[in-house]
Amino acid sequence: xxxxxxxxxxxxxxxxxxxxxxxxxxxxxxxxxxxxxxxxxxxxxxxxxxxxxxxxxxxxxxxxxxxxxxxxxxxxxxxxxxxxxxxxxxxxxxxxxxxxxxxxxxxxxxxxxxxxxxxxxxxxxxxxxxxxxxxxxxxxxxxxxxxxxxxxxxxxxxxxxxxxxxxxxxxxxxxxxxxxxxxxxxxxxxxxxxxxxxxxxxxxxxxxxxxxxxxxxxx
Amino acid sequence: xxxxxxxxxxxxxxxxxxxxxxxxxxxxxxxxxxxxxxxxxxxxxxxxxxxxxxxxxxxxxxxxxxxxxxxxxxxxxxxxxxxxxxxxxxxxxxxxxxxxxxxxxxxxxxxxxxxxxxxxxxxxxxxxxxxxxxxxxxxxxxxxxxxxxxxxxxxxxxxxxxxxxxxxxxxxxxxxxxxxxxxxxxxxxxxxxxxxxxxxxxxxxxxxxxxxxxxxxxxxxxxxxxxxxxxxxxxxxxxxxxxxxxxxxxxxxxxx
Numbered sequence: 043x044x045x046x047x048x049x050x051x052x053x054x055x056x057x058x059x060x061x062x063x064x065x066x067x068x069x070x071x072x073x074x075x076x077x078x079x080x081x082x083x084x085x086x087x088x089x090x091x092x093x094x095x096x097x098x099x100x101x102x103x104x105x106x107x108x109x110x111x112x113x114x115x116x117x118x119x120x121x122x123x124x125x126x127x128x129x130x131x132x133x134x135x136x137x138x139x140x141x142x143x144x145x146x147x148x149x150x151x152x153x154x155x156x157x158x159x160x161x162x163x164x165x166x167x168x169x170x171x172x173x174x175x176x177x178x179x180x181x182x183x184x185x186x187x188x189x190x191x192x193x194x195x196x197x198x199x200x201x202x203x204x205x206x207x208x209x210x211x212x213x214x215x216x217x218x219x220x221x222x223x224x225x226x227x228x229x230x231x232x233x234x235x236x237x238x239x240x241x242x243x244x245x246x247x248x249x250x251x252x253x254x255x256x257x258x259x260x261x
Numbered sequence: 262x263x264x265x266x267x268x269x270x271x272x273x274x275x276x277x278x279x280x281x282x283x284x285x286x287x288x289x290x291x292x293x294x295x296x297x298x299x300x301x302x303x304x305x306x307x308x309x310x311x312x313x314x315x316x317x318x319x320x321x322x323x324x325x326x327x328x329x330x331x332x333x334x335x336x337x338x339x340x341x342x343x344x345x346x347x348x349x350x351x352x353x354x355x356x357x358x359x360x361x362x363x364x365x366x367x368x369x370x371x372x373x374x375x376x377x378x379x380x381x382x383x384x385x386x387x388x389x390x391x392x393x394x395x396x397x398x399x400x401x402x403x404x405x406x407x408x409x410x411x412x413x414x415x416x417x418x419x420x421x422x423x424x425x426x427x428x429x430x431x432x433x434x435x436x437x438x439x440x441x442x443x444x445x446x447x448x449x450x451x452x453x454x455x456x457x458x459x460x461x462x463x464x465x466x467x468x469x470x471x472x473x474x475x476x477x478x479x480x481x482x483x484x485x486x487x488x489x490x491x492x493x494x495x496x497x498x499x500x501x502x503x504x505x506x507x508x509x510x511x512x513x514x515x516x517x
Contacts, residue, residue, distance in 0.1 A: 159364035163423075166314055167378040167430060168353035171346070177377065181368045258410045261367020 049226035050233040053217070057234050060216035064202040065241070067134055067212065071198050074138035076191075079145030083183075084175060086150065104143040110204055112136050117208040133205035141198055145191070152187040153179075185260045192249030196242045203238070213237060265328035267292050267434050267465040268313065273322035275305075275312050282308040283319065284489035290434070293463045297476035297497075300486030301512055306469045309486065310438050313467070314356045315349055326355050327433055354382055357427030361439040363419040365411040371398060371422045372407040375429050383430065390429075397425040401455060417448030421455060428459075435459065437468040473516050477501055485509050 086094055104112065116136035120127060127135065160182065164174045184191070206215035217234040221227035268290040275283040282305040290296050298306045312319040315332035323341060324331050331352040336342040344352070365374050375394035379385045385393070398407050401421040411419055420440060427435060437456065441449040453475045460466060460479050470476060476483050477497040485493040485500065487508050493500060504510045 157364075159360060159362055160366050162316055163358075163360065163364035163366070163426075164378075166316055166353060166356075166358040167427070168350045168382055169378060170350055170381075173381050177381070178366055182366075185368055258412045259368040261365075261410075261412050 046226060046229055049224060050229040053220050053224070053226070053230045053233050056220055057213060057216055057230070057237060060211065060213045061237050061241075063210070063212040064199065064238070067130070067137070067202045067205065067210075068195070068199045070134050071137040071141060071202075072195050074134070075141035075145050075194070075198070078138060078142030079149055080180060082142060082146040083149040083153065086146065087153070101143050101147065104140055105147075109137070109140050109201055110207065112140055113204055113208060129205070129208045129210045133202075133208055133210050137198055137201050137205075140201075141194060144197075145194060148187050148190045148194070149183055152183050156182060156186060182261075185256055188249065188253050188256065192246060192252075195245050195249070199242055199245065200238060203234075264292060265325065266290055267294075267327050268467065269325040269328075270313065271323050273309065273312055273319050273324065275308055275317060275319045281305075281489050283312060286322070286489075286491055288484070288491065290465060290467060292465055294481045295460045295466045295468070295479050296482045296484060297480040298467065298469045298484045298486055299471070299473070299476060299512070300492075304486045305489035306486040307438050309489075310358070310436050310467065310469050313436060314353050314358055316358070318343075326352060329355075331356070354378070354430040355433050357430060357432035357435040359420070359424050359427055359435065359437045359440050361442050363411075363416075363423040363443070365419055365423055365426070367411050370408050370410055371403060371414065371418075374411070374422055375425045378426065379429050394425070394429060397429060398422070401425055402451075415448065416444045417451050420444060420452050424452075424455060424459075433465065435464055435466045437466065437470070439469050439471065441470070441472060473501065473513075485512070487512075 082097065086097060113133060113136040116127065116139070117129060117132040120132065156179075160178055161174060164178045169177070202212055203214040205212055206218065209215070211219075213234050214231075217230045218227075221230045224230065266289040268288065270286055270288045273283055273286045274281070284305070286309055288296075298309070300306045308317055311317040313324055313331075315324075318332065323333055323335075329352065330344070332349060333341045333343055365371075366377070369377060372391060372394050375397055376387070376390040379390040379393065380387055383390075395404070395407055398404055401424070403418060403421055403425070406414060406418060406422075411422070414422065424440075440456070441452050444452060449472070453472060456466070456468070456475070457479050468476075468480070480497050482494060483497050483500045484491050485508075493504065493506055493509050500509070501513060504513055
C-alpha cells in the first residue's frame, strides 16, 4: 500500500480547524461531568434507598451499554419525550452523562478509602454538612482521585469522535468529508487520530504536572 | 448562685452491638479544672470523650456544657429527645477536641487549618481570623510554619496546629484524646508543656492520656476508667500512690 505523507499533511490545516470543536465539546462535557459526579456522589451519600435504587439502575445501564448507543438515545430518543436537542448539545449531554456516572463511581471508591479523621475534626468544630462537603470532603476527594480523573478526561476527548455519527462537524466528520474529495481516507483518518493522540498526551502531561504540584496537599 | 459545672455528664451509656463501651458514667468538671482519664486500652475512655460532643451518639444519658444540653435534651413530655443537627452544630464549637492522629485538613495550610472554622462559624472576617490564627501559631512556636501544608510538618507540629485549630473557636472546654500517643518521644514534652500552659491559664480540660507524669503534675483529678465505668477517682497523689482497687494497682504497675 502506498502511504502518502503529502496527503496527510495536506489534510492537516482543515483537520486542525475542526479540532477546536472537539476540544470545546470535551471541555464542556468534562466540566458538566465533574459537577454531575460531585452532585451524584452527594446524593448517593444521603442513603435514600429508593433514590439509590434508581441511581443503581442508571449506573448499570450506562456502564453496560456502548456510549455510541447513549449518544443515539440523546439525539434520536429524547425528541420522543418532547426534548429536541441540536446535535452538538445532545452530544455534549450524552458524553457528560456517561462520564458523570463513571466519575461518581471513581468518587465512591475514593470516598471509601479516605481517612474519616479530617471530617470528624470538622464535625467536632461544628461545621455544617454543607461546609464539610465543600471545604473538606470534595477538595480532598478531588486531590485523591486526580489520576483517574485525568484518565477520564482522555476517554472523553477520544469519545468526541463518536459525535460524527450524529452529524456534529468535528475532527472525524471533517476527516470523512476530506477523504470523500481526496480519496485518501487512510492518511486523513490517521492524521486525525494523530491530532487526538497529541492532545491526549498533553492532557496526561498536564495531569502529571498537576499531581506533582498538588502532592503535598494530598497529605 | 454558683455557676454550673463546665461539663456535666449524667448516666452516659454507649454500646457498639453487643459490646458496651461506656456503661453509665456521671462526671462533673468545674471551670478551670483539669481532669485526666487513665485506663487500659478498650476501657471506653476514648468513646466517653467522643460522646461528650456527640461525635459518637450515646445511647442514653445527658451532657451539659456550662448548663446547656448538647446532643440530647429533656423533652417537654418527659424523657429526653435528640437535638436537631442545627442545635448540635451550634453547641459543638463550645467544646474543642484534639485527636490522637491530629486530623488536620491535608489540603489546607497550617494557617488555613486554624482560621477556617472561625471564618465559617464565628462570623469573623478573613483578615481578622487569619491575624488571630497567626497569633495562636506564633504563641505555639509555629510562626514560621503558618504557610506549610500538614504533610510538611512533623508530628509535634501537627498536634500543635490541631490544638490551635480547636482553640481558635474559643471553646469553654477542651477535650484531648491521647494527644501524645502518636508522637515521637522527643516531641511529647513540647505538646505536654503547651497543654500545661493552657491549664495554667485556666482552660477547663479533660485529657485521656497514658502520660502518668503529666497527669500527676497537671491534673486536679484523675479518673480511672475500667470496663466503661469510672472505677476510681481522686487527686493525683492519692490515686497514683494509694490505689484502692486491685485493678488500678495492676494498671499502674505497668508504668513502673
